[in-house]
Amino acid sequence: MKGIFRIALKLLMNDKSKFTALLVGITFAVFLMVMMMSMFTGILAKSCAPVYNIGARIWVMDPAVNNTISSIPMPDYVLSTARSIEGVKYAVPLYYGGAQVKLKDGTYQSVTVIGLDDSTLFGRPELVEGRIEDIFAENAFLVVKDAEYAKLESPKVGTEFEINDNRGTIVGLARVASSGLFGVPTLYTTFNRAITYIPSSRFTTSYVLIEPKRESDIPRIQREIAKIGYDALTSEQFVRKISDFYTFKTGMGMNIMLMTAISFIVGLSISGQTFYTFILENIDKFGAMKAIGAKGRELVSMILFQSFFTSLVGYGLGVGAASTFMTLAKLRLPEYAAQTTFAILGFALLMVVVIAGISSYIGVRKVLQIQPFDIFRG
Amino acid sequence: MGESLIRADNLAKWFGEGASRTMAVRDACFEVRHGEMLYIVGPSGSGKTTLLSMVSGILKPNGGNVTVEGRDLWSMGDDELADLRLNKIGFVFQDYHLFPRLTTLENVAIPLILKKVEWDEALRRSMEYLEIVGLKDRANLQPVKLSGGEQQRVAIARAIVGQPDILIFDEPTASLDGDTGRKIVEFVKKRILDENRCIIIVTHDSRIYEYADTILKMEDGKITGVEKNHLHEK
Ligand SMILES: Nc1ncnc2c1ncn2[C@@H]1O[C@H](COP(=O)(O)OP(=O)(O)OP(=O)(O)O)[C@@H](O)[C@H]1O
Ligand SMILES: [Mg+2]
Numbered sequence: 001m002k003g004i005f006r007i008a009l010k011l012l013m014n015d016k017s018k019f020t021a022l023l024v025g026i027t028f029a030v031f032l033m034v035m036m037m038s039m040f041t042g043i044l045a046k047s048c049a050p051v052y053n054i055g056a057r058i059w060v061m062d063p064a065v066n067n068t069i070s071s072i073p074m075p076d077y078v079l080s081t082a083r084s085i086e087g088v089k090y091a092v093p094l095y096y097g098g099a100q101v102k103l104k105d106g107t108y109q110s111v112t113v114i115g116l117d118d119s120t121l122f123g124r125p126e127l128v129e130g131r132i133e134d135i136f137a138e139n140a141f142l143v144v145k146d147a148e149y150a151k152l153e154s155p156k157v158g159t160e161f162e163i164n165d166n167r168g169t170i171v172g173l174a175r176v177a178s179s180g181l182f183g184v185p186t187l188y189t190t191f192n193r194a195i196t197y198i199p200s201s202r203f204t205t206s207y208v209l210i211e212p213k214r215e216s217d218i219p220r221i222q223r224e225i226a227k228i229g230y231d232a233l234t235s236e237q238f239v240r241k242i243s244d245f246y247t248f249k250t251g252m253g254m255n256i257m258l259m260t261a262i263s264f265i266v267g268l269s270i271s272g273q274t275f276y277t278f279i280l281e282n283i284d285k286f287g288a289m290k291a292i293g294a295k296g297r298e299l300v301s302m303i304l305f306q307s308f309f310t311s312l313v314g315y316g317l318g319v320g321a322a323s324t325f326m327t328l329a330k331l332r333l334p335e336y337a338a339q340t341t342f343a344i345l346g347f348a349l350l351m352v353v354v355i356a357g358i359s360s361y362i363g364v365r366k367v368l369q370i371q372p373f374d375i376f377r378g
Numbered sequence: 379m380g381e382s383l384i385r386a387d388n389l390a391k392w393f394g395e396g397a398s399r400t401m402a403v404r405d406a407c408f409e410v411r412h413g414e415m416l417y418i419v420g421p422s423g424s425g426k427t428t429l430l431s432m433v434s435g436i437l438k439p440n441g442g443n444v445t446v447e448g449r450d451l452w453s454m455g456d457d458e459l460a461d462l463r464l465n466k467i468g469f470v471f472q473d474y475h476l477f478p479r480l481t482t483l484e485n486v487a488i489p490l491i492l493k494k495v496e497w498d499e500a501l502r503r504s505m506e507y508l509e510i511v512g513l514k515d516r517a518n519l520q521p522v523k524l525s526g527g528e529q530q531r532v533a534i535a536r537a538i539v540g541q542p543d544i545l546i547f548d549e550p551t552a553s554l555d556g557d558t559g560r561k562i563v564e565f566v567k568k569r570i571l572d573e574n575r576c577i578i579i580v581t582h583d584s585r586i587y588e589y590a591d592t593i594l595k596m597e598d599g600k601i602t603g604v605e606k607n608h609l610h611e612k
Binding site for chain 1: 427430431436437456457460461462463464465467469471472473475476477479480484488489491492494495496497500536548
């Protein structure tokens with residue numbers, strides 16, 4: 001068997017223009033598919049960043065919330081109801097909202113302000129500078145040192161600023177696991193300071209965060225919260241809800257799906273077409289091989305080998321090109337949202353296998369149809 | 379000349395059905411013996427290629443049968459038949475059908491590769507046969523770089539590299555000039571035909587008739603005459 005694969009490979013690779021066209025087609029398709037899906041995954045991951053950063057097990061919110069930033073304030077009784085449910089270890093309020101910081105030159109910069117429960121500081125970030133207790137000091141804010149940090153003119157501990165006409169002082173620099181999607185800096189403070197400094201409606205609680213005693217308590221907690229008309233979502237459910245929002249309600253998911261499908265079709269047509277011409281060009285030789293004594297399955301395995309070999313090489317090149325591109329992009333744009341997962345690589349591989357399968361199917365049919373007698377007659 | 383290597387009995391082949399049915403071959407009976415060079419001649423469309431294909435196991439007849447060394451060819455399964463062609467029969471096609479992307483040497487090696495001979499060994503043996511046909515120095519060229527006569531010799535090397543007992547040539551000289559064609563047939567007769575083998579050649583080319591031991595004349599699908607060349611009787 002080894003010899004015929006060697007022949008198969010030589011037939012293909014010595015035909016440099018077709019081999020190149022095949023590789024380019026598949027590489028291009030894989031590159032685009034991986035890029036599209038990675039960008040989408042990156043955006044989704046960023047849109048869910050607050051859920052990961054705060055790290056609560058259960059989030060209670062208004063059912064209309066589909067995205068952390070667009071929280072809808074809830075009345076205080078939601079918190080007290082949550083605290084009274086059996087199986088709740090503790091429940092704390094979280095403020096999550098936007099504000100304006102006035103920069104030295106007089107321009108304004110939007111920021112996200114997260115107000116942590118005063119008594120527990122649940123959801124606090126890791127500090128790289130300063131002490132967490134200082135968050136209780138007068139006008140104290142922590143700033144997250146991420147890609148957006150520079151937009152606040154890179155404040156240090158002790159820097160004073162103006163936020164919604166109140167004075168603020170930076171008391172610490174924080175680090176969080178994932179950065180957000182919207183490209184604005186993040187400030188942390190206490191819940192009470194957040195609701196006094198930032199004008200808000202009658203209701204002030206953006207989210208109630210619950211830690212259950214046991215995992216098995218979660219369904220009961222969800223049922224009880226539902227009774228008062230609110231949603232209690234586990235962190236996974238919340239992430240899914242946000243992802244679904246971006247995927248299905250913003251047109252982004254549809255666009256990405258279309259682009260991925262188009263990349264697939266382009267790759268399939270380039271490589272399918274080229275492979276088909278390749279087979280057609282050699283069809284009389286395959287027929288001659290049949291006459292000489294090659295069995296149908298030997299010819300089939302040669303063709304499968306040719307098409308899968310090219311496809312896998314193209315896959316490798318495509319994935320390589322995509323990751324090079326993303327690495328370079330991230331060097332220039334720190335907040336560049338792209339994230340390649342094994343699921344994406346697996347999906348692209350599957351698509352490539354489908355391309356190889358369809359291309360070789362056409363070739364295999366041709367080769368099985370060819371009658372040595374027709375070759376003989378010329 | 380030895381005993382019979384191939385026997386054809388009452389072979390018949392037709393194409394199409396009903397009104398458009400053409401009888402390509404009918405009632406064809408003949409045999410080819412060891413050491414014999416047999417020609418099939420006749421006008422275009424008389425059924426020569428069809429007959430040749432049926433006796434070499436690439437076209438199933440509608441009637442009659444073919445035996446090769448006593449084995450009934452057309453009662454074999456596809457794989458058995460492919461193995462028989464691989465091991466017993468060498469083909470030289472009119473248009474050579476060499477792979478343009480392989481070297482001359484690799485083209486010659488194909489039957490050996492199909493027989494699962496190790497790559498290096500296959501190339502080594504193929505080189506010997508290229509030497510026999512006088513093309514050793516062309517081993518690493520692509521076939522398109524060779525002249526028609528040289529390509530035909532490469533095709534002959536490919537046909538004989540597996541040491542088949544039966545060599546089948548369809549119009550081997552049709553695309554060659556008269557002199558080259560004669561030389562090739564002469565070469566085949568002198569260097570390749572021996573008492574273990576037979577050669578069947580289909581041709582229009584009367585300039586090469588002198589090399590035949592037997593000439594089958596075909597007309598309209600029927601064998602209309604058998605001529606023995608008595609000069610060749612040993
Ligand atoms: N696949 C086919 N379908 C229909 N008719 C066919 C087919 N193959 C051969 N024939 C017919 O059978 C007859 C014999 O054909 P064949 O090719 O055997 O002739 P030939 O003697 O080899 O001719 P030539 O000298 O031109 O090669 C012709 O009438 C041809 O048209
Ligand atoms: Mg013919």
